Amino acid sequence: MTTQQEPSFRESVDLMFNRAVGLMDLPPGLEQKIRVCNATYTVRFGVRLRGEIQTFTGYRSVHSEHMEPVKGGIRYAIGVNQDEVEALAALMTYKCALVETPFGGSKGGLCIDPRQYEEHELELITRRFAYELAKRDLIHPSQNVPAPDMGTGEREMAWIADQYARMNTTDINARACVTGKPPHAGGIAGRVEATGRGVQYALREFFRHPEDVAKAGLSGKLDGKRVIVQGLGNVGFHAAKFLTSEDGARVTGIIERDGALVDEAGLDVEAVHRWIAKHGGVTGYADAAHVDDGALVLENECDILIPAALEGVINLTNADRIKAPLIIEAANGPVTAGADDVLRDKGTVIIPDMYANAGGVTVSYFEWVKNLSHIRFGRMQRRQEESRHQLVVDELERLSDDMGKAWSLSPDFKNKYLRGADELELVRSGLDDTMRIAYQAMREVWHGRDDVTDLRMAAYIVAIDRVAASYRAKGL
Numbered sequence: 001m002t003t004q005q006e007p008s009f010r011e012s013v014d015l016m017f018n019r020a021v022g023l024m025d026l027p028p029g030l031e032q033k034i035r036v037c038n039a040t041y042t043v044r045f046g047v048r049l050r051g052e053i054q055t056f057t058g059y060r061s062v063h064s065e066h067m068e069p070v071k072g073g074i075r076y077a078i079g080v081n082q083d084e085v086e087a088l089a090a091l092m093t094y095k096c097a098l099v100e101t102p103f104g105g106s107k108g109g110l111c112i113d114p115r116q117y118e119e120h121e122l123e124l125i126t127r128r129f130a131y132e133l134a135k136r137d138l139i140h141p142s143q144n145v146p147a148p149d150m151g152t153g154e155r156e157m158a159w160i161a162d163q164y165a166r167m168n169t170t171d172i173n174a175r176a177c178v179t180g181k182p183p184h185a186g187g188i189a190g191r192v193e194a195t196g197r198g199v200q201y202a203l204r205e206f207f208r209h210p211e212d213v214a215k216a217g218l219s220g221k222l223d224g225k226r227v228i229v230q231g232l233g234n235v236g237f238h239a240a241k242f243l244t245s246e247d248g249a250r251v252t253g254i255i256e257r258d259g260a261l262v263d264e265a266g267l268d269v270e271a272v273h274r275w276i277a278k279h280g281g282v283t284g285y286a287d288a289a290h291v292d293d294g295a296l297v298l299e300n301e302c303d304i305l306i307p308a309a310l311e312g313v314i315n316l317t318n319a320d321r322i323k324a325p326l327i328i329e330a331a332n333g334p335v336t337a338g339a340d341d342v343l344r345d346k347g348t349v350i351i352p353d354m355y356a357n358a359g360g361v362t363v364s365y366f367e368w369v370k371n372l373s374h375i376r377f378g379r380m381q382r383r384q385e386e387s388r389h390q391l392v393v394d395e396l397e398r399l400s401d402d403m404g405k406a407w408s409l410s411p412d413f414k415n416k417y418l419r420g421a422d423e424l425e426l427v428r429s430g431l432d433d434t435m436r437i438a439y440q441a442m443r444e445v446w447h448g449r450d451d452v453t454d455l456r457m458a459a460y461i462v463a464i465d466r467v468a469a470s471y472r473a474k475g476l
C-alpha cells in the first residue's frame, strides 16, 4: 500500500491533472473549477440488525456537473472514505469525457465489509442507503445515476432501482435511475462483462498500432503474450478470460488477497475463478505454484500487467522493480502519481484507467438509453435486417443456378450473414467502436505533441479539453 511520502489517492489524481493542465492553455480559473469536487454528501444511517441498531457511513460525491446526470459506481468496502470517493468521482468525469458518454462524474461508497452480512441484511442496508441518496436526488434518472463498483453488482442495483421506484411511483423513467441492473430488472445484455471486455478491446486497439507496441518494447500481436492479473473479481476475471480464450494470451500469474498463483505455461482462468468462488481465495488450488506474498508477483517478468483490484498497489515501494513493459489499469488508480513518474522514466507504457476501464460506464450509457427509450436494442431492426440479407442470399443462389451452379455459398457464411444482430452483439459493437475511437483521440495527442510522452497525459488532455469546451459552451 501507499507509503508516508506518497500523496493520498485524490491528491494523486490532482497531481496528474495538474501535470496535464500545465501543458494546456485554459482560461484563468477554469482549471481550478474543473479540478475541484463540486460536493460530497456524507450520510450516517442506522439499520436494525441482529437485535441492535448498526450505524453505517456512506458517501456520494459529485465531481463535475458540466453534463447531467452525473454517473459513477457505488463501492462497498471497509476502507471507503471521502478522499477515495472524491478521487474516483474525478476519474469518472475524465473517463466519461474521454469515451464520450454524456455524463458528469460522481461516485459513491459505503463503509462495509459485505462478506460479513447475510443477503437479507445487505438488502436492508442497501435499500436504506438508496433511500437516503434518492431523497436528495443523489439517485435520479436525470440527476445522478449510480452503477456497480467494487463489492456491489447486479443484485444491489436491482434493490436500488426498486427502492427508487417505490419512492417515485409515477416516474415513467424510474428504471434509468441506476445501471448495472440484472436483465429482468431493466438491465442490458453484456453489462456484467463490459469492463473486462473493454480492457480486451483496449488491448486489441493498442496492438493494432505497431509503433505503439514498439514503444513498450514489444512486438507482434496479443497472441502468446504473458499476462499477470491482480484481482480476479468481475473486471479481472472477464479481461483474463477473454484475452486467453479469444486472443491467445497466456495468464502466467493471478494475484489475489491470500496470495498468488503462477504458472509460466498459463493458468486455467475459469478453473481458478471457480476455485475462488468456492473457497474464497486461491489457497489450496493444486494446479499451480502458490506464492504467499502475492504482491511480489506484480514484480514478475511478463508482457502485460493488469492491476484489476485496488488503488495504489503500484507505488513508490515497488515501482522500480516492476518489470512489465506494458501496464493496463483495469482498476481505478492502481498506479500512484509517484510510481507513475518512476515508470515513465523507465519507459513503461501505461494504458491509463480512465480509458482502460471505461467499458463499464460505456455499457451503462447504453443501458440508460435503453431504459429511457423503453425498448431493447435491435427489437425493431433485427428481423428486417435478416430478411434483407435473405434477399441477397436468394439472389446469389438464383444467379448460381442460372450459371449451372457455378458457385455455392458456404453454410457457415450463410449462417453468419443471415443472422441479424441481437442486443449483446450490438452492445459489443458499440463498446468496441467507443474503445477504438477513444484510443485514437488519445493517440493523436500522444504522437502529435512533443511535450506529451505518455498515454495518461494524452488521456487527461483530451478529457479536460472536452470538459472545458462544455463549460465554455455554458458561458462559464
Ligand code: GLU
Residues within 6 Å of the ligand: 071, 072, 073, 074, 145, 146, 147, 148, 149, 150, 179, 332, 357, 358, 360, 361, 362, 364
Ligand atoms: N464503477 C464503474 C467505473 O468505475 C462503472 C461506473 C458506471 O457504470 O457508471 O467506471
